[in-house]
Amino acid sequence: MSDMVGWDIGGAHLKAALLDGKGEIINILQLPCQLWRGLNQLESAIASALQAFKIKPGDVQHAVTMTGELVDLFPNRHTGVVEIAALVVKLLGKSTLFYASSHGFVTVERVSAYTVHIASTNWHASASALAMHVKDALLIDVGSTTTDIIAIEAGRVAEKGLSDASRMQADSLVYTGVVRTPVMALAQKLPFEDTETNVAAEYFATIADVYRLTGELRPESDMAETADGKGRSELESARRLARMVGHDAEDKPMQTWKSLANTCRTLQLNQIKAAVLKHLKPGVPMIGAGAGSFLVKALADDLGHDFKHVWEQISMRFAEQADLEVCFPAYAVAYLATKQ
8 A cells, every 4th residue: 555644634733644554654743724814824734744744745645634624714614624625636636535434535526515524523533543442442632722522432433423513512522722722711710819810801811821831832732823923932921821810920920920820720621621521431541632632641640540642552663652642633534544
């Protein structure tokens, strides 16, 4: 079999994984891709990925999953899937395969009829690939923007709902992540210096500021623009976070802002925990993926469950394990295509 590239096309990032014919990883990467600004952003990101992999489109096969159809560039999901697919085929070739959840893969000619099954089902690809290696588990992928919680039971994906709407109702899709989530989305009030303090309903800071101050966010995952368009230093992150409670960073010592960051971390962790408890069964290991897998480990420790990194479940020789965690849906869709 020829090499395979798996593509996970998001609204803010493009993730790609290059696999050989046996399903072993050759290379993997994540690139910023502000798709809401136009399809040219995706075109540029795909070109950069191909250049980084040192391949031409026709040298390999391609498999695609996506969530980018959600961006407000498109009037609805159906249009988004169709337009993204059309561009991808133009760039990568007509043999490109599109992941359609339980229907497997379809070619571009069938995309329009399967958009409901293609739209935002990268989580299904991840869980389906993982289910080929583990019998029972709870996969928790904490990404830059959202958290996916997917049960695997008896080697099968147990999730019944497919759409974002049904998954949000079931708490298997939680709109909170470790990079792009606005701090104002955590709560209307925060405990600050032993006082309940109103939170500014302004886009002053993102959760990335929080995890820069706790020291848990990998620079490689920190690709989104900051709220004020400025830098990512500790002081600049503290300055943005301080604005959320009506202060300037200079008003207090740095340790105060690090303490506030830990308060925000606890609030987000509790939000994810409440959703996880609706799906977690006794004795089932919690498998972490995504840029925020460190939160999954924290939850597993708190709940007394075994924690495993998603890369620990995959037989491979690839060294960049943290990159695989972040780009797991891209790996998964390529892996599933090689096994088809």
